[in-house]
Amino acid sequence: MQITDIKIHIIKIPLDKVIHFAWMPGKNIKEYGFTLIEINTDEGITGYGTSNLVGDNQVATSIKALYKEFLMGKNPFFVESYLRPFSLMKPFGAPPWALSQALWDIIGKAANQPLYKLWGAERDKVLAYAAPAEPRTPEQTKEVMNRYQSDGFKAVKLRLHGMKISEDIDLVQSAKKVVENKMDILVDANQALKFPTPLPHPHWDYKRALETAQELEKLKVFYLEEPLPMYDFDNLAKLNGEIDMYIAGGECNMGLHEFKILLEKNCYDVIQPDASLSEDLFQIKNIAALTMAHGKLFMPHTWGSGLNLFSNLQVALTVPDEYSPYFEYPYDYESWKVELTQKMILNPIVPDKDGFIHAPSQPGLGFELDQKAIKKYTLENY
Known part of the structure; x- marks a missing residue:
C-alpha cells in the first residue's frame, strides 16, 4: 500500500x-x-x-x-x-x-x-463527564447541574473564571447543593495557556492556586485542572504535594518528553494529553502507559472537532477503569451541542442514559x- x-x-x-x-x-x-x-x-x-x-x-x-x-x-x-x-x-x-x-x-x-482492538482493548465503554464551554453564574450553574444530572452524567466540569476566589467557591457550592453526593464535580481554571482576549483573564499565582485548592478540597471536588502555567513545573509539583485532591493538566504540553517531566516531577495526578495537540496518536498510548507506571490517572483532553473525540477515545479504551475513570465529553446543551461538534459525523457518539459512551464499531478511528x-x-x- x-x-x-x-x-x-x-x-x-x-x-x-x-x-x-x-x-x-x-x-x-x-x-x-x-x-x-x-x-x-x-x-x-x-x-x-x-x-x-x-x-x-x-x-x-x-x-x-x-x-x-x-x-x-x-x-x-x-x-x-x-x-x-x-x-x-x-x-x-x-x-x-x-x-x-x-x-x-x-x-x-x-x-x-x-x-482500540488492534492495540489491545481493555474495555468497550467509559463513563463520560460533561464539559460545558461557557462561564455561568452560581444561579445558572444550578440549572446546568439539574440538566446534566437528568441526562445521565455522573460528573460535570465547571469553569472557574471568577476574579476573586470567593466567586469560584460560590459557583462550586451552588453545584454541590443541587447534586449533593450523586455526581462528581471537576473544575478547570484554564491557567496553563492564555489567549489574547478583549477582557482580562483571572490571574492565578501560586497563592491563589493553593488557597482555591484548599477550599475546593473541603467541598470534595474530584480534581482541579490547570491551576498554573504549563511550564511552571516546580510550583505545580509543590501545589500537588500540599493538596490531597487531584491536580490535573497536560493538554497544552507537547511531546513525550514533556509528559515525562510532568510525571517525574509529580506535577499532576491526572494526565490529559490530546491526540490533536500533544503527540502522535500512538505516542498518546505510550503516555498512557507511562502515566499508569507512575500510578497516575489518564483522562485525555478531547476539545476540538468531534473527530478528535473519536481519536482520544480509541486510546482511552485501552486503559483500565481504575486508571481512567472518566472521559471528557465536550457538551454545552445551550450552545456546544452534539449537532454542532459532530456535525460532519454520520455516527455521532452520544452518552447512554447511565452516562457511558460506547466504543464505535467501525474500523480505524471509528467515525x-x-x-x-x-x-x-x-x-x-x-
Whole structure:
C-alpha cells in the first residue's frame, strides 16, 4: 500500500448562536473551524485526521511544506518511523498529529478493526463527564447541574473564571447543593495557556492556586485542572504535594518528553494529553502507559472537532477503569451541542442514559464522515 495524495480541507461552520468560551473572556465566537486532513492510498483506503488549530491557510501551508512531499509514495503502516523525528521539533504552524490520526485510520481500516482492538482493548465503554464551554453564574450553574444530572452524567466540569476566589467557591457550592453526593464535580481554571482576549483573564499565582485548592478540597471536588502555567513545573509539583485532591493538566504540553517531566516531577495526578495537540496518536498510548507506571490517572483532553473525540477515545479504551475513570465529553446543551461538534459525523457518539459512551464499531478511528457536509463547509482545499 502506498500514499497517493494528501488533501487538506479548511472547515468553517457558522454558528446559530454566538458562543462565549470561558477561557476567552469577551470574545464572541461566531464560527467553528478546524483543519481536516485526508490521506488517500493506491488501495482505495482513505484516512482522516484533524488539527485542533482553527482552520486557516497557515496550517495547510505548513502541512504541505513540511510533510506532504515527505510522505508521498510511502507505506502508511510505517507511521511511527515517519512522524517520530518531528515529535521533538514542535514545527511551526502545524504539528503532524493530524497526519498521525489519518495514517492510523488507514491502518485500522486495512485491518478492518477499530484501533482500540488492534492495540489491545481493555474495555468497550467509559463513563463520560460533561464539559460545558461557557462561564455561568452560581444561579445558572444550578440549572446546568439539574440538566446534566437528568441526562445521565455522573460528573460535570465547571469553569472557574471568577476574579476573586470567593466567586469560584460560590459557583462550586451552588453545584454541590443541587447534586449533593450523586455526581462528581471537576473544575478547570484554564491557567496553563492564555489567549489574547478583549477582557482580562483571572490571574492565578501560586497563592491563589493553593488557597482555591484548599477550599475546593473541603467541598470534595474530584480534581482541579490547570491551576498554573504549563511550564511552571516546580510550583505545580509543590501545589500537588500540599493538596490531597487531584491536580490535573497536560493538554497544552507537547511531546513525550514533556509528559515525562510532568510525571517525574509529580506535577499532576491526572494526565490529559490530546491526540490533536500533544503527540502522535500512538505516542498518546505510550503516555498512557507511562502515566499508569507512575500510578497516575489518564483522562485525555478531547476539545476540538468531534473527530478528535473519536481519536482520544480509541486510546482511552485501552486503559483500565481504575486508571481512567472518566472521559471528557465536550457538551454545552445551550450552545456546544452534539449537532454542532459532530456535525460532519454520520455516527455521532452520544452518552447512554447511565452516562457511558460506547466504543464505535467501525474500523480505524471509528467515525463515518458525511461527504456532503465536508463539501458544504469546506472554505478552502489544499
